[in-house]
Amino acid sequence: MYGSSEVRRVKRHYYVRSFLLLGFCFWLIDLIAGGTIGLYLAPRLHGLAYVTLVIMLLLTGVSLRQAIMGPAEEVCDCPGEHGIPQGLWRSSIVYGLFLLPVVMGLFMPDKILGSELAEKKGLNLLSGNSKLAAVARGEATGVGESGSGGVDRTSGAEEAGKGGIGAAKGAVDGSAGSPESVTQPQKVETAYPKTTEEIRKMFNSEGFGDFYTDLAVGLYQQPVIVLDDHNFLDGLTTLELYQKQFAGKKLETMGFIYTEPHFSEREFVVARFSVSCCTADAGVFGVMVELPEGMKRGARDSWVRVGGELVLRQAGDTKLLVLQAEKVTQVLAPRNPYVYYQNAEGGLLGQ
Amino acid sequence: MVYRLRALLLESGGALLIGLAMVLVATGGLTPLLSWRMSWAGAWLDVKTLFVSIVLEAIPFVLLGVFFSGLIQTFVTEDQVRRWTPKLPVVAIPFASLLGFLFPLCECAIIPVIRRLIQKGMPVYVGIVFLLAGPIVNPVVLTATYTAFQRQPEMVFYRAGVALLVAMLAGLIMWLFVRRNPLKIGVERKTRHEMSHQVRQAKKWGATLTHAVDEFFDMGKYLLFGALVSSVIQTFVARETLVEIGQTPLSSHLVMMGLAYVFSLCSEADAFIAASFMGSFQPGALLSFLVFGPMIDFKNTLMLMSVFTFRFVVLLVAVVSVLVLAATMWIPIG
Numbered sequence: 001m002y003g004s005s006e007v008r009r010v011k012r013h014y015y016v017r018s019f020l021l022l023g024f025c026f027w028l029i030d031l032i033a034g035g036t037i038g039l040y041l042a043p044r045l046h047g048l049a050y051v052t053l054v055i056m057l058l059l060t061g062v063s064l065r066q067a068i069m070g071p072a073e074e075v076c077d078c079p080g081e082h083g084i085p086q087g088l089w090r091s092s093i094v095y096g097l098f099l100l101p102v103v104m105g106l107f108m109p110d111k112i113l114g115s116e117l118a119e120k121k122g123l124n125l126l127s128g129n130s131k132l133a134a135v136a137r138g139e140a141t142g143v144g145e146s147g148s149g150g151v152d153r154t155s156g157a158e159e160a161g162k163g164g165i166g167a168a169k170g171a172v173d174g175s176a177g178s179p180e181s182v183t184q185p186q187k188v189e190t191a192y193p194k195t196t197e198e199i200r201k202m203f204n205s206e207g208f209g210d211f212y213t214d215l216a217v218g219l220y221q222q223p224v225i226v227l228d229d230h231n232f233l234d235g236l237t238t239l240e241l242y243q244k245q246f247a248g249k250k251l252e253t254m255g256f257i258y259t260e261p262h263f264s265e266r267e268f269v270v271a272r273f274s275v276s277c278c279t280a281d282a283g284v285f286g287v288m289v290e291l292p293e294g295m296k297r298g299a300r301d302s303w304v305r306v307g308g309e310l311v312l313r314q315a316g317d318t319k320l321l322v323l324q325a326e327k328v329t330q331v332l333a334p335r336n337p338y339v340y341y342q343n344a345e346g347g348l349l350g351q
Numbered sequence: 352m353v354y355r356l357r358a359l360l361l362e363s364g365g366a367l368l369i370g371l372a373m374v375l376v377a378t379g380g381l382t383p384l385l386s387w388r389m390s391w392a393g394a395w396l397d398v399k400t401l402f403v404s405i406v407l408e409a410i411p412f413v414l415l416g417v418f419f420s421g422l423i424q425t426f427v428t429e430d431q432v433r434r435w436t437p438k439l440p441v442v443a444i445p446f447a448s449l450l451g452f453l454f455p456l457c458e459c460a461i462i463p464v465i466r467r468l469i470q471k472g473m474p475v476y477v478g479i480v481f482l483l484a485g486p487i488v489n490p491v492v493l494t495a496t497y498t499a500f501q502r503q504p505e506m507v508f509y510r511a512g513v514a515l516l517v518a519m520l521a522g523l524i525m526w527l528f529v530r531r532n533p534l535k536i537g538v539e540r541k542t543r544h545e546m547s548h549q550v551r552q553a554k555k556w557g558a559t560l561t562h563a564v565d566e567f568f569d570m571g572k573y574l575l576f577g578a579l580v581s582s583v584i585q586t587f588v589a590r591e592t593l594v595e596i597g598q599t600p601l602s603s604h605l606v607m608m609g610l611a612y613v614f615s616l617c618s619e620a621d622a623f624i625a626a627s628f629m630g631s632f633q634p635g636a637l638l639s640f641l642v643f644g645p646m647i648d649f650k651n652t653l654m655l656m657s658v659f660t661f662r663f664v665v666l667l668v669a670v671v672s673v674l675v676l677a678a679t680m681w682i683p684i685g
Contacts, residue, residue, distance in 0.1 A: 017568060031407075040404035048411040055414050059567065062560040097575040098568070101406045104399045111396035120589045276495075276623040278408035280401040280582060281616055283623065341498060341623075 007070050013085075014067035016095055021060040023102035028053040036110050038336045042275045112337045113273045114301040115258045118284040123258065123269060196221070203242055216242050220249070224307070227253035232339040233274050236285055239310070243321055247312035251323055254305045254331060255286060257298050266291040268298075270306050270323070275338040282338070288322045295328065303333045394586055401582035408617060409459050409574055409650075416460030417566045420467040421559040432471040440476070444522045447480035448515050451489035457618050458486040458645050459574065459654070463566055466534070466658045475529055480522035483671065486618040486645040487514035496641070499622035503634065509684055510622075510641045517642060517674045524670055533663035573657055577650025581615045603636040604676055611644030618645035639679040647671050 028049060031037040037049055085091040196217060203216040215238045219225050225246075227235040232253070239246050255270040271286030273279075289306055291297060298304055308325040437443040456464060461482055469478045486492065488511050500506040596606055607628070616624060621644050625637045647668050655664045 017564065039400070040407050045408065049407065052411045052414065058560065059564050063564045066561065066564070094568070094572045097572050100575065100579070101403055105403050108396065108399045111393070111400060113397065113400060116393055117397045117586065120586065122591060277617055277619055279404035280408075280585070281621070281624055
């Protein structure tokens with residue numbers, strides 16, 4: 001049984017709790033209605049926000065009942081068992097913690113993750129991290145440059161790219177325009193004439209499983225490989241798995257400009273943040289870009305669409321695909337800046 | 352009489368205030384207020400983004416655990432728990448380690464459930480085995496791991512295997528050495544408390560909900576604090592510095608376990624983060640990250656403190672750390 005002062009104390013706590021729960025509800029409505037939920041949760045978890053909102057509304061109701069009617073004695077007569085914080089200080093800290101996400105969520109502006117955090121998280125380039133990229137540049141511009149090297153980067157790299165894949169190209173030149181390759185009509189006139197089977201065979205030998213073989217074949221058949229929001233991560237993984245085969249192909253993609261101090265004036269990474277569940281588990285993925293002579297690099301964190309040719313570079317003891325840019329256009333950041341793994345979908349609550 | 356009148360006024364005043372807030376929410380009357388947004392330094396906005404996203408992701412699972420434990424509390428009797436739990440440790444430990452396949456709960460959701468089960472008479476060591484193995488050895492998490500490690504699918508087996516091994520050994524140690532009841536609030540008192548609830552059968556659903564509110568605030572404060580600290584560290588400490596420390600086998604395992612502890616990721620998501628470290632760390636170190644994180648991290652250490660005594664939490668963290676380190680150092684991968 002409670003004394004009357006005890007009743008009042010408990011009631012006060014439930015009033016505070018009701019306000020906090022109501023705050024959570026309001027915040028969730030704001031997130032869902034405003035569409036900003038996508039900045040914090042991966043699409044497959046969006047269903048959870050609705051579930052949370054319903055439960056929160058329910059809990060607000062229950063808490064309000066407790067606050068107005070007093071701690072229902074017929075339900076429970078057990079002081080001290082309900083984790084009601086003791087003392088003013090302790091209560092303020094505890095309830096302050098609950099107020100924090102609501103206040104932050106409602107009053108602080110939404111910001112999409114950018115270079116600043118990418119620096120802390122560390123970048124995942126095509127097979128390697130940004131450190132390797134520096135090595136790659138060092139070797140490309142250094143004395144010991146292999147093969148077709150030259151100061152004129154554009155042409156030199158083009159040569160290098162062709163060298164990597166030249167043999168394969170030559171060997172199948174005869175099969176141009178064979179009926180099997182007409183799965184997508186416009187592919188026939190490209191410079192990479194191969195039948196679907198032959199391409200499949202080329203990728204299958206590496207044994208990375210059907211998922212990536214299919215993707216690789218699909219990408220390879222495009223005249224210009226386009227990495228958009230949907231296939232960015234899986235596409236990048238595919239390019240990394242089959243570096244040799246993709247060297248020399250055209251690529252077009254979009255992302256924000258990420259730079260590091262040791263990059264040269266004409267180098268940047270076109271990067272995207274990947275989110276698997278919530279934004280806190282974001283990773284940074286991107287392609288190293290080299291601009292042709294005379295082209296200016298955009299501002300850090302600004303969004304660009306880059307088109308060009310993939311070139312295989314030696315970076316230490318690994319190889320790295322670098323995008324030799326031909327066209328760079330400034331674009332607006334997309335409404336949903338994050339990218340997701342396609343084959344991870346249908347997990348929890350399968351959204 | 353006067354006092355009663357005053358109390359009535361206060362209460363109706365409070366009710367009015369809340370009602371007003373509700374009307375405002377419903378009609379969107381607060382939106383002009385919200386257009387007032389401050390300008391913030393970029394880094395703090397990143398802290399906000401990380402903090403808010405962890406909270407948004409974890410709260411549903413905490414609520415799930417809270418409700419699940421509420422249901423156990425109201426609908427499952429102690430007799431039933433005792434009957435279902437095998438008597439012999441030899442049977443009970445493997446049984447508990449595979450419970451995750453039946454109840455795929457992540458590490459946030461599992462703590463309130465474990466607390467309830469132990470209160471209902473499940474032996475502590477059995478509960479601990481479930482607590483450690485459950486968030487890893489379940490279909491949801493293993494599928495996510497497979498997706499993240501396309502290039503090393505064997506990682507799934509290593510992760511599940513090492514997790515089972517560590518959980519069972521830790522359970523064995525608890526069975527051998529923990530004699531005193533490690534729950535914070537004595538089981539007997541709690542049981543008496545619950546008896547009083549059981550008397551009113553008709554009120555079962557009401558009781559479940561009331562307890563859900565209490566438990567949400569009880570568990571939530573630790574979750575929020577853990578998420579806050581984790582997002583501040585992630586924003587201000589560069590990964591590179593840690594990678595540089597982790598150059599020898601031992602230090603790389605320790606660094607990865609430290610990262611797992613600080614990041615406090617959900618066990619469904621951590622495999623993707625581990626995969627992003629593939630270039631900088633050996634598979635063994637990644638494995639220590641994958642096994643240690645779901646068992647013990649900053650956020651759930653705080654949550655454990657709300658359930659178990661300080662001494663017991665320290666013991667548990669120490670035992671699990673040593674076991675994970677030893678197991679991942681000893682097992683050769685790749």
